[in-house]
Amino acid sequence: MLIDEVKIKIKAGNGGKGNVSFNKNMMSLGPTGGSGGKGGDVYFQGVSDIGVLAFFRNRKDIKANNGENGKPQYLDGSDGKDVVLNIPVGSVIENIDTGEIKEIVKTGEKIVIAKGGIGGKGNFHFRSSTNTSPTQFQKGLLGEEFNIRIELRLIADIGLVGLPNAGKSSLLNELTNADSRVGNYPFTTLEPSLGAYYGLIIADIPGLIEGASEGKGLGVKFLRHIERTNTIFHLVSSESDSPLQDYKKIEKELASYNKKLTEKEEYILLSKTDTISSKELTDKKILLQKATGKQVFGVSVYEKESLTQVKKILEVVKDKK
Ligand SMILES: Nc1nc2c(ncn2[C@@H]2O[C@H](COP(=O)(O)OP(=O)(O)OP(=O)(O)O)[C@@H](O)[C@H]2O)c(=O)[nH]1
Ligand SMILES: [Mg+2]
Structure with missing residues (x-):
């Protein structure tokens, strides 16, 4: 059966947490905590196959990965992978939470629906001449989360x-x-x-x-x-x-x-x-x-x-x- 309407929940990845650490080398005791990576975004992409909404029949909860936490030794966490969901060209995407409506009318057209959170800064970023041993860090922002309704409207002549x-x-x-x-x-x-x-x-x-x-x-x-x-x-x-x-x-x-x-x-x-x-x-x-x-x-x-x-x-x- 042709699935032409689905309701799903999508969640972009959270930003990774900034790290707090200090150089173990006694000669230089500065902060080395790296920043968290960005959470993955969730995109919709238009494809010509009108049957692809069937993918969502058993997958109503879709999440992109979180960004990795920052690490010592100036190492930033890696970004969470984006998720790209194929939906048929002609689909109308309603964001139930915000009321916003978007449409995909071309094959290959890609739009972001939920943005991943930015990673938090590690303590390395808080160093200054007056604060050489900062212990501050940021947590990283939460990824956007929305309830989405997709309705297929075939594009026929x-x-x-x-x-x-x-x-x-x-x-x-x-x-x-x-x-x-x-x-x-x-x-x-x-x-x-x-x-x-x-x-x-x-x-x-x-x-x-x-x-x-x-x-x-x-x-x-x-x-x-x-x-x-x-x-x-x-x-x-x-x-x-x-x-x-x-x-x-x-x-x-x-x-x-x-x-x-x-x-x-x-x-x-x-x-x-x-x-x-x-x-x-x-x-x-x-x-x-x-x-x-x-x-x-x-x-x-x-x-x-x-x-x-x-x-x-x-x-x-x-x-x-
Ligand atoms: N003699 C004749 N029979 C036809 C013609 N076109 C369709 N039929 C027959 O009419 C019947 C219905 O045809 P369908 O094409 O299934 O009609 P439909 O409008 O799609 O019907 P639904 O899907 O049930 O709404 C079938 O038995 C066809 O073989 C025609 O030009 N001449
Ligand atoms: Mg018929």
Whole structure:
């Protein structure tokens, strides 16, 4: 199952303690205590693998190492090792304690989330002409510690929406390298899947039904994955006796999740056109076009020409990107 939300606790390393010691050589009795090392930082880094949040399923408590304490003979403690956690590009990171929100949008982008404490100074640093045998030292500062919530928002260019069984996964598989499960029953797909069409990322958003915004079915939580897309393909099965009602049911759910979703560029795809006569197809197309003012295209995964038409739309979307 795709893990798209996790809550974890992260703790950066504490700074090491400064050391207090004196030169054992009788000729020079000065202080020699070294300083503590810095605690390790905790970073998040963006990667393209959308499955990496699964790493946190059994690891909710993540700590970077503390800095080492200072040592005699001017030896500073070594710094604690940083921890770099991979999270999928498109993740939103909420610091529950401070309310701060950060996002990772590029692969390789690295941001610090919790800073390690600075190491304390050893007594060597406190020497002066008036204090040649200082016994002062610093303890080292504590590393930052936060409760963090990570939410994955897939970064797709096109979102596929529609009632269950409309043919979303079939179309995604036909157009891209995706291998989404297809079945002749609703809710075959239980989590969003992605496919790439020459650099365009298409996301299949499953589980939308009437009442999804009130929590029915899989709910509307997957819609966050298309909040950032510019384009929506809305699939309506041409087998349906009431394609307009089917269309409206989904639009209502989109609107109640976020009005902006209904303002995106949307193409209506009447799917499974091989199952109806061309007269019926024309009638249903006109009906949808008139009622919505949107462009309506017929598509069947069994008809090459109709797929070519969809690919032309994809080229248009790509050019606008
Ligand atoms: N005749 C015909 N059948 C199709 C076409 N596209 C999909 N189907 C069939 O319709 C059924 C549903 O297809 P899916 O691709 O699983 O539909 P979905 O929208 O992903 O469904 P859920 O994941 O359950 O929401 C399957 O039995 C497909 O084989 C088409 O163009 N023509
Ligand atoms: Mg599906």
